[in-house]
Amino acid sequence: MAKKKEPLEKHRGHGEGSWEYNESTEKWRFRTSVKTLDGTIKRVSVTAATKGECREMAKLKSELV
Numbered sequence: 001m002a003k004k005k006e007p008l009e010k011h012r013g014h015g016e017g018s019w020e021y022n023e024s025t026e027k028w029r030f031r032t033s034v035k036t037l038d039g040t041i042k043r044v045s046v047t048a049a050t051k052g053e054c055r056e057m058a059k060l061k062s063e064l065v
Helices: 051-064
Strands: 017-022 027-035 041-048
Touching: 027 051, 041 051
Parallel strands: none
Antiparallel strands: 017 027, 027 041
16 A cells, blocks of 8 residues: 655655746746755755756756755
8 A cells, every 4th residue: 555645745856846937037947956965955046048058057056055
């Protein structure tokens, strides 16, 4: 029988995140959760002109955390 997940238990850490396009600034924003070295989860947000730039910046930023 499958174990029922608790409300706070979520599937994280596999690169999933949320994309948003801001029409007034004409920029893309990507937000994702990253697990730090001490085990805490930090929300990372990146804004750039294109999705490709945003993706590269998010990868670099997540490696720094």
